[in-house]
Amino acid sequence: MDQGRQPSPGAFREHAARLAPSRAQVIAVLALAVVVGAAWLHDAALTLTLLIFSLQAGFLVAAGWRALLLAASLRQPPGPAPAKDLPRYTILVALFQEAEIAAQLVERLSQIDYPPDRLEGFLLLEADDPETRAAIDKLQLPSWLSVIVAPDGAPRTKPRALNIGLATATGELLTVYDAEDDPDPLQLREAAATFAAEGSRDVWALQAPLRIRSPVVTESMFLDRQFAIEYASLFEVTLPGLARLRLPFPLGGTSNHFRIEHLRAIGGWDSHNVTEDADLGFRLWRAGGRLDVLSRPTFEPPPGDLQHWLPQRTRWLKGFMQTWGVHTRDLRGLGWRGLLALTMTLGTAIASAAIHALSLAWLLANLLIAMAADLPPETPAFAVSVLGIGALASWVNAAIGCRRAGMDYTITDMVSAPAYWSLMSLAFVHAAWRLISQPFAWDKTVHFADRTSSCEAATGRETV
Numbered sequence: 001m002d003q004g005r006q007p008s009p010g011a012f013r014e015h016a017a018r019l020a021p022s023r024a025q026v027i028a029v030l031a032l033a034v035v036v037g038a039a040w041l042h043d044a045a046l047t048l049t050l051l052i053f054s055l056q057a058g059f060l061v062a063a064g065w066r067a068l069l070l071a072a073s074l075r076q077p078p079g080p081a082p083a084k085d086l087p088r089y090t091i092l093v094a095l096f097q098e099a100e101i102a103a104q105l106v107e108r109l110s111q112i113d114y115p116p117d118r119l120e121g122f123l124l125l126e127a128d129d130p131e132t133r134a135a136i137d138k139l140q141l142p143s144w145l146s147v148i149v150a151p152d153g154a155p156r157t158k159p160r161a162l163n164i165g166l167a168t169a170t171g172e173l174l175t176v177y178d179a180e181d182d183p184d185p186l187q188l189r190e191a192a193a194t195f196a197a198e199g200s201r202d203v204w205a206l207q208a209p210l211r212i213r214s215p216v217v218t219e220s221m222f223l224d225r226q227f228a229i230e231y232a233s234l235f236e237v238t239l240p241g242l243a244r245l246r247l248p249f250p251l252g253g254t255s256n257h258f259r260i261e262h263l264r265a266i267g268g269w270d271s272h273n274v275t276e277d278a279d280l281g282f283r284l285w286r287a288g289g290r291l292d293v294l295s296r297p298t299f300e301p302p303p304g305d306l307q308h309w310l311p312q313r314t315r316w317l318k319g320f321m322q323t324w325g326v327h328t329r330d331l332r333g334l335g336w337r338g339l340l341a342l343t344m345t346l347g348t349a350i351a352s353a354a355i356h357a358l359s360l361a362w363l364l365a366n367l368l369i370a371m372a373a374d375l376p377p378e379t380p381a382f383a384v385s386v387l388g389i390g391a392l393a394s395w396v397n398a399a400i401g402c403r404r405a406g407m408d409y410t411i412t413d414m415v416s417a418p419a420y421w422s423l424m425s426l427a428f429v430h431a432a433w434r435l436i437s438q439p440f441a442w443d444k445t446v447h448f449a450d451r452t453s454s455c456e457a458a459t460g461r462e463t464v
Contacts, residue, residue, distance in 0.1 A: 022329040055355065056386040062352070063393035065344050069241030070397055077244075079295065080193035080200075087195075089114060089188055090171030090260065091121035091145075094161040096444065098179040099135035105179050106139050113185040120171060121145040124161040127152050155440045158253075159269035159276035166268045171260055177298070178254040183208070184296035191257040191294055204262040204289030205281065208255035209235040209297040211405050220305040226420035227302045227309070229413055232401035233394070235293075238345075243293045247341040248285035250278030250323070255298040262289055270326075272440050275319025279326060282342060286333040297405075303445055310427055311443040317353055317424075317431035320346045322439070350428070357425030360418055363387060391418070 039047040091112075093105065109121060121142075125133055127149055136147060150164045162176060173192060177183060191206050212228035235252070242249040256277065266287050269276040281291055303309045324346050327334060334342070363384065395414050402409040434441065 087172035236401035313427035353424035
């Protein structure tokens with residue numbers, strides 16, 4: 001086993017999530033607080049009305065944005081011609097406490113259809129994880145796959161391990177997989193062909209669609225279903241729409257493919273950002289690159305019950321807050337299109353998580369009070385209509401995304417979606433507290449050995 005060497009500091013170090021807020025950000029927040037506070041003292045009722053109206057306007061803008069992305073995603077470009085000369089490809093997989101699924105991972109990586117002499121892969125282990133190391137030592141690894149043990153250091157995050165792997169990589173292209181992933185065997189060939197296609201020199205990163213499967217009917221079936229639907233909407237509609245509009249987007253945490261020269265030029269991943277993938281998409285955009293999507297998917301299991309779902313979602317929202325703070329600290333290089341994409345992806349994800357539960361509680365409280373008093377509901381019809389339009393936009397995108405992913409989308413899924421959205425608010429509270437108390441702590445998702453094939457989606461139906 002090789003001892004990984006530490007990567008050099010990145011070219012975009014000024015954007016690292018460990019830095020404090022800029023003076024401009026502090027002034028902007030204080031100014032907003034002063035304006036709202038002064039308005040409230042002057043006329044509290046009018047101020048509350050304006051705040052509610054602003055939220056309603058935000059719902060309508062978000063609904064229109066979803067419709068735009070759906071329309072843009074309908075334009076499907078032709079698939080790339082097979083690459084004539086396959087470039088050398090590096091695969092990185094960061095592992096920590098994954099002894100249970102190590103054998104499954106190696107088996108799936110072994111099924112990748114790519115010339116072994118053009119392929120190298122590194123399993124990135126932590127020095128204080130003897131269980132995973134012992135499990136790997138028992139396996140027969142493919143000739144192109146080896147192990148790097150990351151030296152002790154801080155922060156203990158996935159992007160830190162990836163940067164150590166990046167320093168060792170010799171490929172022209174590079175991809176990242178997670179321990180639980182089951183990638184389409186031809187995904188690397190599609191990525192190589194897409195990078196080599198005419199007019200793609202400015203494409204620096206590609207995102208493969210992620211699809212969720214559930215092996216059996218379990219107590220967490222509600223969360224599993226909604227999680228799979230959420231992924232279908234994101235990876236089958238939202239990201240393709242953004243790619244067609246040539247806008248940046250937050251990459252997924254796995255199955256992203258890079259031109260390694262550009263990845264190194266920007267310094268790799270931000271080791272202090274707990275959603276390094278979301279951050280990286282916008283940093284590549286700042287440096288002059290473009291992002292696109294692939295069609296061959298990677299399958300992975302859902303996180304499971306609330307005990308496992310909540311820490312993962314907490315980390316995602318905390319990382320989105322980090323990334324939002326980092327990229328609004330200095331808008332130079334982001335441009336109005338980059339700021340638009342940042343706001344309508346990460347910004348709306350944070351905002352919607354913050355207000356979903358409150359919005360539904362406000363609506364239900366008004367209706368229940370009116371019913372109890374046998375009076376007409378006090379909730380304005382316009383507000384109900386706005387919430388309905390927002391929900392409808394989400395349902396339509398989810399239905400289209402599920403269809404593209406080979407999943408069913410049922411009335412039960414639609415009716416239960418608001419309950420799932422409300423759980424985001426719980427994760428938001430956790431994330432906000434964790435951002436203050438432990439900003440760089442990595443809330444690890446627990447993974448278990450999978451018992452399904454790569455062709456089963458959350459419904460258990462074959463999709464390929």
